[in-house]
Amino acid sequence: MIEAENLEVEKGGSLVLSVASFTAEVGAVTGLIGPSGCGKSTMLNCLGLLERVDRGTLRIDGMDLTRPSNAQRGKFWKDRAAFVFQDYGIIEDWTAQENILLRKTGRFSRTRGKSSVYEALDFVGLTGRGNETASYLSGGEKQRLSIARTLHKKASYIFADEPTASLDTENRRRVIDLLTACAASGATVIVATHDEDMMRACDTTYDLRQ
Ligand SMILES: Nc1ncnc2c1ncn2[C@@H]1O[C@H](COP(=O)(O)OP(=O)(O)O)[C@@H](O)[C@H]1O
Numbered sequence: 001m002i003e004a005e006n007l008e009v010e011k012g013g014s015l016v017l018s019v020a021s022f023t024a025e026v027g028a029v030t031g032l033i034g035p036s037g038c039g040k041s042t043m044l045n046c047l048g049l050l051e052r053v054d055r056g057t058l059r060i061d062g063m064d065l066t067r068p069s070n071a072q073r074g075k076f077w078k079d080r081a082a083f084v085f086q087d088y089g090i091i092e093d094w095t096a097q098e099n100i101l102l103r104k105t106g107r108f109s110r111t112r113g114k115s116s117v118y119e120a121l122d123f124v125g126l127t128g129r130g131n132e133t134a135s136y137l138s139g140g141e142k143q144r145l146s147i148a149r150t151l152h153k154k155a156s157y158i159f160a161d162e163p164t165a166s167l168d169t170e171n172r173r174r175v176i177d178l179l180t181a182c183a184a185s186g187a188t189v190i191v192a193t194h195d196e197d198m199m200r201a202c203d204t205t206y207d208l209r210q
């Protein structure tokens with residue numbers, strides 16, 4: 001669970017984010033919504049310990065991480081958090097499998113089976129595609145691959161910044177369903193979005209205009 005109070009962030013000398021109270025529950029999809037420039041990415045990055053908070057408090061699982069040490073931040077990213085971005089965050093010249101594992105493995109002769117990589121690929125509808133070079137995947141496939149990576153990592157926190165913004169209708173639907181399924185299986189999912197369908201799939205939304 002992530003809780004924030006009186007969170008404020010300044011950039012270039014002006015206040016770009018001010019949130020009185022925020023909670024992201026375990027097993028739920030929490031949306032950060034509002035028009036472009038209202039601070040969705042800033043808020044998401046603060047919650048994911050990617051950006052510094054100027055004022056307020058931030059707690060993750062009850063631990064005060066308002067001013068995380070490098071060790072705390074590193075541990076959170078390594079063990080608990082996964083990020084899904086609008087532009088997929090995929091290493092183009094690595095295979096799908098390598099993108100899931102985040103290390104070079106070379107091609108495997110086996111392309112399906114019981115390993116957790118194959119399970120993750122199956123789950124996102126990329127069965128048997130583990131040895132394909134990521135640059136050959138479509139945008140929707142790349143985004144599903146980035147979700148396979150979060151599944152394989154068993155991330156307890158998934159931070160997604162406009163995850164459907166670059167996708168066609170069918171892949172938008174699939175990505176929304178996958179993120180909802182991640183939450184249903186126990187992850188805390190936080191999504192910055194201005195996609196109406198994504199917003200509707202959220203259990204709770206915070207409009208950052210206010
Ligand atoms: N380095 C910066 N210096 C000054 N202002 C910035 C900087 N980066 C972002 N901003 C401003 O912060 C605000 C929030 O940006 P952002 O969190 O990216 O919004 P959103 O994701 O909702 O579009 C915007 O008004 C943006 O112009």
Ligand SMILES: [Mg+2]
Pocket residue numbers: 040041042161192
């Ligand atoms: Mg943004």
